[in-house]
Amino acid sequence: MTDPIAWLILLPLFWATAAFLLGPGRGARLAIAALLAQCGLALQLAADVIDGGARTHAVGGWGAPLGIDLAVGGLSALMLVLTQAIALPLAVYARAYFADGAPAVRYFWTLTGFLLAGLNALFLAADLFNLYVTLELVGLAAVGLVAAGGSARQVAAALRYLFAALVGSVMYLLGVALIYGAHGTVSLQTLAPLVDARAPAAVWIACGLMLAGLMLKTAIFPFHYWLPPAHGGAPAPVSALLSALVVKASFYLILRLSLEVFAPLAATAATALGLLGAAAIAWGSWQALRTVHIKMLVAWSTVAQLGYLFLVFPLLAPDGLALQAGVMQAIAHGLAKAAMFAAVGVLMLATGRDTLEGLAGVAGRMPLTLFAFGLAGVTLMGLPPSGGFLAKWLLIEAALTHGQWGWVAVVIAGGLLAAAYVFRVLRQAFLLAPADSPFHPVPRSMEWTAFVLATASMLLGLQGVELMSLLAAGS
Amino acid sequence: MSGGMIFAGAGAVLFTMGLVGVVLIGPLLRRILAFNVMGSGAFLVLVGLAQRDGGADPVPQAMVLTGIVVAVASTALALALARRLHRLTGRTTLSATDDD
Numbered sequence A: 001m002t003d004p005i006a007w008l009i010l011l012p013l014f015w016a017t018a019a020f021l022l023g024p025g026r027g028a029r030l031a032i033a034a035l036l037a038q039c040g041l042a043l044q045l046a047a048d049v050i051d052g053g054a055r056t057h058a059v060g061g062w063g064a065p066l067g068i069d070l071a072v073g074g075l076s077a078l079m080l081v082l083t084q085a086i087a088l089p090l091a092v093y094a095r096a097y098f099a100d101g102a103p104a105v106r107y108f109w110t111l112t113g114f115l116l117a118g119l120n121a122l123f124l125a126a127d128l129f130n131l132y133v134t135l136e137l138v139g140l141a142a143v144g145l146v147a148a149g150g151s152a153r154q155v156a157a158a159l160r161y162l163f164a165a166l167v168g169s170v171m172y173l174l175g176v177a178l179i180y181g182a183h184g185t186v187s188l189q190t191l192a193p194l195v196d197a198r199a200p201a202a203v204w205i206a207c208g209l210m211l212a213g214l215m216l217k218t219a220i221f222p223f224h225y226w227l228p229p230a231h232g233g234a235p236a237p238v239s240a241l242l243s244a245l246v247v248k249a250s251f252y253l254i255l256r257l258s259l260e261v262f263a264p265l266a267a268t269a270a271t272a273l274g275l276l277g278a279a280a281i282a283w284g285s286w287q288a289l290r291t292v293h294i295k296m297l298v299a300w301s302t303v304a305q306l307g308y309l310f311l312v313f314p315l316l317a318p319d320g321l322a323l324q325a326g327v328m329q330a331i332a333h334g335l336a337k338a339a340m341f342a343a344v345g346v347l348m349l350a351t352g353r354d355t356l357e358g359l360a361g362v363a364g365r366m367p368l369t370l371f372a373f374g375l376a377g378v379t380l381m382g383l384p385p386s387g388g389f390l391a392k393w394l395l396i397e398a399a400l401t402h403g404q405w406g407w408v409a410v411v412i413a414g415g416l417l418a419a420a421y422v423f424r425v426l427r428q429a430f431l432l433a434p435a436d437s438p439f440h441p442v443p444r445s446m447e448w449t450a451f452v453l454a455t456a457s458m459l460l461g462l463q464g465v466e467l468m469s470l471l472a473a474g475s
Numbered sequence B: 001m002s003g004g005m006i007f008a009g010a011g012a013v014l015f016t017m018g019l020v021g022v023v024l025i026g027p028l029l030r031r032i033l034a035f036n037v038m039g040s041g042a043f044l045v046l047v048g049l050a051q052r053d054g055g056a057d058p059v060p061q062a063m064v065l066t067g068i069v070v071a072v073a074s075t076a077l078a079l080a081l082a083r084r085l086h087r088l089t090g091r092t093t094l095s096a097t098d099d100d
Helices: A004-022 A024-052 A074-097 A105-124 A128-147 A152-183 A201-218 A224-233 A236-259 A263-290 A294-311 A321-351 A367-381 A387-401 A405-429 A444-472 B003-024 B028-049 B058-089
Strands: A055-058 A069-072
Touching (some): A004 A069, A024 A105, A069 A105, A105 A128, A105 A236, A128 A152, A152 A201, A152 B028, A152 B058, A201 A236, A224 A294, A236 A294, A263 A294, A294 A405, A321 A444, A367 A444
């Protein structure tokens, strides 16, 4: 009854439904209270994993294959803690952001609850088919959140996102079908010893289909086309949730599949994945340097930062350095990007404009928010002591250990490009504002939540050892 | 060739046709239908491949039922969004230019 594994999925489902019935006002208070409890549950689960190692939970007492098994290991516990830790400040932020009763708020809490339930279930799923179902839950809730504003641009962005997400998950499903046809099981644990380098053609095709489908959902270059309009057009709290968490879910899946089930096959595609990552860094940064809309700049920065996650694959080795780098980058980018979208949302509300030009003068008027943006930018650039620094350091160390010097250049160049687009914003913010420019006051709680998220991404580098010991536990 | 393999082969053909349709077709309604063809292809492969030992295997059938529920929900969401887009802009296609 008190197993945190089950409650991490049930609790958000419950408050999502309750928020639909109670309306946005009371729904928001309920959501924040429940998210506090979810943070506690995730931390308790992480402590359990450190003490007792990986474990499984048979839902309702029915074990697989009749029922559904949920499993937690070091990596999934880490992702669960990250999800709740980002969702809680964003919920506080969203409550103030939607206080004026914008149309997007009507379904915001309900869809966010379903999104979090889907994410938690995805991190806990133990077989390929449940992963498909949770992927769809996450995808549909995320599309709903993008469309909730209801403007033509948002609906078009949501449709484009929906088609990418649906094609991605059907490709994944065909992969699952081929695997089931070849091996007669979808359990990750049972499959791992069955797949080796002499696998039949059907398994190779399945591996390719699942990888392609998940890459489409992760928006890695050249499949990134749907991400900037969807993340750049949505309300700020939605963009933050999507950029920080949703794209990480499909990356987590690629990582887990290539570590556990497809380890013997994944090596053949590893270099290609790394090259796509490098291309994503270059193209995303270039677009971030060109765009005139501040939110599009942050969205393109997500495209670039996702590239780092794919640099991990050519460097995966038993020493675990690259895996640590990838997980660290996922966590640091999650916190920093949530902070960045939150800060940009505050700046846009305050100035009433969505272009870089409109930012002139915010340095004097909103120093705390600009400081939060700067701290998040430092994480994206990878300066010490941020989490981003630790991730890039580990990545460079892994590249040097394996003698693959090319990736070092990519990591360093990506950091410089990130600095260039972050300073575009900071430079504009320190210009003098025209005397007649309007300025709207913004609730302090919004400024502070952005600041808390940014500080967390900054101090993450100091907690690296604890996080990595959780990652190593139970794997 | 056993009956199951015929189903699986037909499923692969349907999946490919649907995929080409989703990528190339402009009008939203036809694109949503193409996605459904793609989904049906994946379901046929799932049921077809699992039948090769003669008897039917219940596990993939349960999976296909779940998959159909997901596909119906996704189709409904896509149709609702397409209708909203039509009402707001009068268009039934996604323009290539409105992404910055």
